[in-house]
Amino acid sequence: MTAYAQHTWTTAVTTADEWLDRAREVAVVLAADAVARDRVGATPYSEVGLLKDSGLVTLLGPVEHGGGGQDWTTAYRVVREVAVGDGSIGQLLGYHYLWFWTARLIATPEQVAAVEEQATCERWFFGGAANQRDNDLVVVDEGDELVFTGRKSFSTGSKVSDVTVLAGVLEGTDKHVFAIVASHQDAIVFNDDWDNLGQRLTESGSVEIRGVRAPWSDALGYVDKQFRPRVYNSLIVPLIQLVFTNLYLGIARGALTTAAAYTRDRTRPWPYAVDVKETAVQEFHVLDTYGDLQSKLWAAEALADRAAALIEAINTHPDTVTERQRGEAAVVIAAAKQRAIDTGLEIATRVFDVTGARATANTVGLDIYWRNIRTHSLHDPIAHKRAEVGRYALLDELPEPTWYT
Structure with a gap:
């Protein structure tokens, strides 16, 4: 496995063209051993580290918190460029951008500000467990907390993510609830069963959610337990x-x-x-x-x-x-x-x-x-x-x- 952490980035990037150049540099690094890594199929910790060190994970983050402040046009092209070098890592980055943006799509303005500040400053890498072909996660209201339980057959990002976006249905209702939770906790079990023809390094195997707790304040888009749709x-x-x-x-x-x-x-x-x-x-x-x-x-x-x-x-x-x-x-x-x-x-x-x-x-x-x-x-x-x-x-x-x- 290549020690990508040894790759250093000496120039700051601010414009869309500079971000695309950075993505191309990352793609070249990844392409050098993409075939060998695909054959081994090891968990891509180093590859995600490369995405973090290069700054690409904070592309959509606010500039005031150290992010790139870029738009989706740039994000899509960055995904395209990284995928030239390694399709698996391009997928991981693309899904990361989507889950990073989930707060913008669903959350209240206060939640958006809080999530994006912390995610950008701490360089969170996002994963998600929201495959809708499976049964919904069951979400139980326990006063000030929500408890998520269930299983998803796909969870792209799994072990290499810092946080995971969960989506479930509030018990006894038809209300969907999204929450961002820490990936590494006893209540989340990644099953390491992704063994497919392609995209072998995406960590897309199944996940079991065994009573993950989140405060109601983390339920994206909810105010006083009521969702505000747009x-x-x-x-x-x-x-x-x-x-x-x-x-x-x-x-x-x-x-x-x-x-x-x-x-x-x-x-x-x-x-x-x-x-x-x-x-x-x-x-x-x-x-x-x-x-x-x-x-x-x-x-x-x-x-x-x-x-x-x-x-x-x-x-x-x-x-x-x-x-x-x-x-x-x-x-x-x-x-x-x-x-x-x-x-x-x-x-x-x-x-x-x-x-x-x-x-x-x-x-x-x-x-x-x-x-x-x-x-x-x-x-x-x-x-x-x-x-x-x-x-x-x-x-x-x-x-x-x-x-x-």
């Missing part, structure tokens, strides 16, 4: 869906970049062609394939950036966002996600056509890109995203807010 509350899903989109785009770019380097340096021209070339990069089918894949990737990235602009517009007036503004953003995000998945899987598959049989060697590691996109893109069925776009195009129908829309 349309903005429902942006949690579009935000994370666009994290997914940028994750896939970063992994796809990593595949294309790695394959291109291999083709330039190691792929041999086909000696039995009608028009034999001196190098592989002179072969027409190689140029045609890279041109096709690069064009598709640029198009998918442009659509993702368009979606981010819609989120940014909403973030300028979170308390007055309308259902239509929210719905139209969700539709464009759905379109961007499906293009990112289709393009990413195509790139991660077709790069083998232009690298050659020897590129399938385990030491090369080109398999990691397809495995990572294929694994995470099954998070929720892409067919439903296509149908959401279709209903909007045909019927001007906006998607109803759900835990997956």
Whole structure:
């Protein structure tokens, strides 16, 4: 395991472009041993340490508390850049940004200020246990405290997180409750059972919540035990869906970049062609394939950036966002996600056509890109995203807010 703590950062970053440069530096460090770390599958403590030391974990934090003060457009691009070097760590960072922002989405102004100050100053790394395909956590009201109990089959971040966002339903009601709690306590048991095809270093295994206690004052968005709803509350899903989109785009770019380097340096021209070339990069089918894949990737990235602009517009007036503004953003995000998945899987598959049989060697590691996109893109069925776009195009129908829309 590389000792990432030895990597030092000597320059301060303030602008969006500088943060993107920092993300690229992190990606280069991660890429150096990404394949080896994927094969071992060890808990990524050092990798999260790198994200902290580089400052990327505080990107969205308030400047007055030492954060980057950046917007979601920058955060999405940072996720994309980090995912070029390592898809697993890109996912961890993207989920961290979403859970860091949960207070902004749900909490009272006082809670937002308190959470963001402490999270930024102490460089919290966020995880979450809120998978809605499982039974909800049961939340019991015990006077001044809430007690969370239950099990979630996925908990991205788990042991490498400092805090975990819990979501459950208040017993005897239909009221959802979110709270941010310490990850390392006896009442939270991470089961270390994440053993999947790809995204192997995301610590996404199951978790058991055995009576986690939180004061009512930590119930996000509640005042005197009553929730204060806003349309903005429902942006949690579009935000994370666009994290997914940028994750896939970063992994796809990593595949294309790695394959291109291999083709330039190691792929041999086909000696039995009608028009034999001196190098592989002179072969027409190689140029045609890279041109096709690069064009598709640029198009998918442009659509993702368009979606981010819609989120940014909403973030300028979170308390007055309308259902239509929210719905139209969700539709464009759905379109961007499906293009990112289709393009990413195509790139991660077709790069083998232009690298050659020897590129399938385990030491090369080109398999990691397809495995990572294929694994995470099954998070929720892409067919439903296509149908959401279709209903909007045909019927001007906006998607109803759900835990997956």
